Amino acid sequence: MELTTTVLASDLDALLDTIPCTARQPRTVVDLPGGLTNRNLKVTNADGTCVVRIPAGGKSLLGIDRDVEHANSVAAAEAGVGAPVLHYRAGEGLAVGFLPGRALGNADLHRPDVLHRVAAACRQLHSGPRFVNDFDMFEVQARYRRIVAEHGFRIPERYDEFAPAVASIREALGPRTDTVPCNNDLLAENLLDDGERVRIIDYEYSGNNDPCFELGNIWSEATLPLPLLDELVTAYYGRPRPRQVARARLFALMSQYGWTLWAAIQHGSSPLDFDFWSWGMEKYDRAVAAFDGPDLEHLLVAASQPE
Missing domain, CATH: 3.90.1200.10 (Aminoglycoside phosphotransferase (APH), C-terminal lobe)
Incomplete structure (x- = not known):
């Protein structure tokens, strides 16, 4: 299934260039399955592997607050059960460390x-x-x-x-x-x-x-x-x-x-x-x-x- 996001495919490289953990090239980018309200990308380069979550485009009626998602992701990482949060920019996405398993x-x-x-x-x-x-x-x-x-x-x-x-x-x-x-x-x-x-x-x-x-x-x-x-x-x-x-x-x-x-x-x-x-x-x-x-x-x- 294809998810429309706030970032067009042609602009994806430009977005990844602005995120510290994904900016370094060469890099590989793989779409992860699932994601009914996000596009999830697994990005690997010499700095390591992370997951970038890009919110779906358009106005959502579901009331998802991305600032809250970010803050709570940080808290979950501090608890030792969530992925480390590497980057966040409102409206453009959240980058977290790739977890084994x-x-x-x-x-x-x-x-x-x-x-x-x-x-x-x-x-x-x-x-x-x-x-x-x-x-x-x-x-x-x-x-x-x-x-x-x-x-x-x-x-x-x-x-x-x-x-x-x-x-x-x-x-x-x-x-x-x-x-x-x-x-x-x-x-x-x-x-x-x-x-x-x-x-x-x-x-x-x-x-x-x-x-x-x-x-x-x-x-x-x-x-x-x-x-x-x-x-x-x-x-x-x-x-x-x-x-x-x-x-x-x-x-x-x-x-x-x-x-x-x-x-x-x-x-x-x-x-x-x-x-x-x-x-x-x-x-x-x-x-x-x-x-x-x-x-x-x-x-x-x-x-x-x-x-």
Whole structure:
């Protein structure tokens, strides 16, 4: 898929000439796969290898703040779990060190040893320097809903029918206390594993958040079976935590419900040749199953129990 960026192909060399870590020639430039809101380039020269993230062109409705992404990337690097930040220029991109390791896939997260390394990486990020902003999926979902309404974008059937259940989930989860720096978008491909440790990349949606959102989001994005959420939560906390599993499941539901609207916005506004609607409906179908399923009331009670 081809991503339109703020930099035309003919100007790419000129841009790389202005970035200290990529300016030296000769250099090789390779487009990395993925990137629905960035063009990601792997650049290698005598000074080493780095990744340059160039934001998509045009006005985004998603509210991504590149200054926040930069600041939080620096904090994640200081925590020892993110790539070192080498260069940043607002509007033109972010350059970070190239990390060794392999991007994980959903199947990898079925392996307990990998899942334990992921839990350790999350703990490391979460115990690091606080991020410069907060992330609250309830607020993000409400903002996305307003954008969808204002622009007349397509929305799935029954979407607003679940608003009372969302209010119940928010009440059960309680006030936001003890938030930690979270990536908030941990699909498997944002986890790099070198066999000994996992590093975390891509901080576009990062912000201080409940750690159970992070754990539930990992479980949801990889469509893991429920026993592996127990495994992940136990590995993260060092012992079984049934209440935190319930909270993670509710946050996972909110993740599916909220990112559905991300897809609706992209479906209605993105120039990228990608089937955002089908991508979002896969999440929405799982959210509907959870809203309509037999476990929701039990989860609301379990999540609101005292420690």
